[in-house]
Amino acid sequence: MPPPSPPPPSLSPDLHRVLSLLPRLASPRHLLQAHAYLLPRGGHRHARVASALLLASLRLPLRDHAAALVRRVHPSVSLRAAARLRGRGGGGLAAQLHSLLVRAGHAADPHASASLVQAYCSCGSVASARRVFDETAASADVVSWNVMIDGYVKSGDLARAREMFDVMPGRNVVSWTMVIGAYAQMKQPEEAIEVFRRMQVEGIEPDGVALLSVLSACGDLGVVDLGEWVHRFVLRRGLCQEIPLMNAIIDMYVKCGSVKKALEVFEGMEQKSIVTWTTMIAGFALHGLGSEAVELFRRMEKENVSPNDITFLAVLSVCSHVGLTDLGRWYFKTMVSQYKIKPRVEHYGCMIDLLGRAGCLMEARGLVQDMPFKANAAIWGALLAAARTHGDTELGEQALLHLIELEPHNSGNYILLSNIYAEQERWDAVRELRISMRDRGLRNVPGASSIDVDGMVHEFTSRDGSHPSLHKIREVLCAINSNIKSVGHIALLPESLHDVEEG
Structure with missing residues (x-):
């Protein structure tokens, strides 16, 4: 193990420039020139510069030069180099650094192994990280365990992350x-x-x-x-x-x-931050409280809190769901003219949904054609829903063609168009659409809802009769339905009762 390094010099502007150039050097000759420039100025003794030199040597590649650097520098430099490795392209560099640390006798160091695990994980080489971890698991501290678990988490492998978590000591x-x-x-x-x-x-x-x-x-x-x-x-x-x-x-x-x-x-x-205001406005929007959402937005403006693009998404959503078409148009224009916010595809989606709900289908189509983005599934879905609401078969068919390309496995799109055909009693078209769904291996997935009762979450799906309390649930639904009828409102639950009975 080399002796501790003397205190590194402070980085001068010249050294900062060299440090910024090292990751961009394109030839071994340029790297050697940079190293020669750093030697008389003591820059190579600074951990940041030395780790950058080491990574550049591995990348170009100058393996003998990198090996010499590892032998000369303090182990902390190698650890800093490992920590700087990022992205899938760095997996090869991590492997080279690992080999050099083994040759230099640093690999058994717990801190070195933890840094290698982190380097491999950062580069997407989780299997290699696990091999390093297993080699030093007996001496691994809680940090090493956490790094390995985090590697699995970031790779999306929650099963292995949980396995490690469950057996992790301390x-x-x-x-x-x-x-x-x-x-x-x-x-x-x-x-x-x-x-x-x-x-x-x-x-x-x-x-x-x-x-x-x-x-x-x-x-x-x-x-x-x-x-x-x-x-x-x-x-x-x-x-x-x-x-x-x-x-x-x-x-x-x-x-x-x-x-x-x-x-x-x-x-x-x-x-309150802008997120606070936006969250509350979006909350009102979620529950259809349009006037409350708009009033809170106006109050926010009076208090000189500038809305951001997400705030406008919430306000446009409110306008769409409660039918404030003119106000929605005005906010969409204000977002650009007053607040200089460039609309994203989601804002266009809200506007198209708003116009579609209001029956302004030509205007909605025009907005799709004029927007500077390719329409996504949400936009075509909004047009399909509007076509269903207003019985526009041509628009529905056009929207479905795009949705089949964007969401080939979403059966709900077919169902919406099928409903349009059914309302027009075009039963042959309904049959053809069902056959197309069958040929594509699609089936109508029932919607699900859940409720928390005494700390237990109960989930229900349409036509599912497996719940052990089904009889009591049916009684409650009947009671609610009777109460609704008794106060003169249209019964809202017969379809739900039908689903329960058929289950």
């Missing part, structure tokens, strides 16, 4: 947070909440990152009881000044249907 809050966050991001909220409950049982206090992930999972599942527990925990720990955390609480309440509680949290915040 898990810390980072370990728990990574797994909870991974499940939440991969839209597996049940698993995220299950791991969080285990975390509570084992007495590990969650950090803010874990709470953010749990709140997201609660919102996805509608588990308001756990979300309220997190809210109380935040209050007890005095974390109310953490704006992202409070924003997540608002979002959780909105998704769980508790708009009133979301608004209470919003009004109670002393400081």
Whole structure:
């Protein structure tokens, strides 16, 4: 092991320039010239410069030169070089660096192996990372375990990440947070909440990152009881000044249907970010509270908070769902003229949905033709839905042709067009569409809904009679339906009852 390096010199402007050039050098000769320039100036003794030299030597490749560098420099330089490897193109460099560290006798160092694991994972070579990890697993510390788990998480292999997590000795809050966050991001909220409950049982206090992930999972599942527990925990720990955390609480309440509680949290915040305002506006939009959303948007402007592109997405969505067509047109223009925000394809999608719902199909078609993007599935889907609503067969067929290309396995698109044909009693066209679906191996996937009762999430799908409490559920549906009829409203549930009966 080489002796500790003397304190490195500070980087002068000249050394900064050389440092920026090293990753872009295209020939071994230029690298050797750069190294010769650095030697009398002491730049090679600085860890950042030395690691850049090492990576450049591996990349060009100058293997003997790289090996000499590894033998001369402090191990921390090799570790810094490993940490800088990124992207799938760096896998070969990671392997070369690994070989050099073995030859120099550094590979057994726990810090070196952890850095190699991280380097391999960053380059997408998770299998190589695991081999390095297994070779030093006996001496691996919690950081090494976390790096390996994180590598699996980032590669999308949650099964192996969970396997490692379950057998990991001495898990810390980072370990728990990574797994909870991974499940939440991969839209597996049940698993995220299950791991969080285990975390509570084992007495590990969650950090803010874990709470953010749990709140997201609660919102996805509608588990308001756990979300309220997190809210109380935040209050007890005095974390109310953490704006992202409070924003997540608002979002959780909105998704769980508790708009009133979301608004209470919003009004109670002393400081609000643009995300805070946008989350609350989007919450109103989600629940069809158009006037409240528009009023909050105007209040935001009065308080000199500039809306961003996501805020306008929420406002345009409100206008679309509650039929404020003229106001939606005005906001779309204001976004560009006043706030200088360039509309994204999602904004065009909102406008096309708005125009389609209002029956302005020609204007919607024109907007599709004029927008500077290729229409995506959401836009053609909005046109297909509008065609179904207003009985425009030609537009529906045109939209479906594009959707088949963009979403060949989405059976819902076929069903919408089939409904248009059925409403016009074009039964031959309905039959042909069903045959086309069958030939493509498509089937109509039933919609699903879920509800949290006493900490247990129950999921229901159309025509599914497997729930053990089916009899009680049927009784409740009948009672609700009777109450609706008794107050003079149109019954809303016969189709649901029909589904239950057929199950």
